[in-house]
Amino acid sequence: xxxxxxxxxEFRVENRSRRATPExxxxxxxxxxxxxSQVRHETKEERSDCRIDxxxxxxxxxxxxxxxxxxxxxxxxxxxxxxxxxxxxxxxLPTDVAGYGFSYTEGMLIVAV
Numbered sequence: 001x002x003x004x005x006x007x008x009x010e011f012r013v014e015n016r017s018r019r020a021t022p023e024x025x026x027x028x029x030x031x032x033x034x035x036x037s038q039v040r041h042e043t044k045e046e047r048s049d050c051r052i053d054x055x056x057x058x059x060x061x062x063x064x065x066x067x068x069x070x071x072x073x074x075x076x077x078x079x080x081x082x083x084x085x086x087x088x089x090x091x092x093l094p095t096d097v098a099g100y101g102f103s104y105t106e107g108m109l110i111v112a113v
Contacts, residue, residue: 001113003073005064006081008107009057015046050085052104061108073112081106 065075086101 002076003068003071003112005068005110005112006107007057007060007064007110009052009054009105011047011049012051012053013045014048014051050102050104057105057108061110064110068110068112071112076111076113077109079109079111081109 061078065078068075082103083106084101084103086099088097088099090097
């Protein structure tokens with residue numbers, strides 16, 4: 001019996017920032033002493049809207065393949081699933097039209113028997 005697994009990609013982290021939680025920041029600004037070791041931090045990540053994280057995708061594909069092989073299955077194919085985006089922008093003049101389009105790898109389909 002064949003088994004198909006979809007491994008989704010995720011967009012690349014473009015910017016990562018770390019800052020004190022709002023509660024601890026308010027306490028620090030109001031003059032309360034909080035030891036540095038007790039200040040809680042939160043991390044904020046901004047992800048790209050068009051560039052995938054290829055390293056993370058490769059790792060997840062490898063884990064999926066290893067899992068299928070551990071079940072005694074043979075990998076038949078690994079196929080990328082491609083998605084795309086596009087937009088058209090017009091101005092007040094009918095001759096001023098601009099647009100763009102691009103594709104990215106949404107994930108991978110792995111077929112094993």
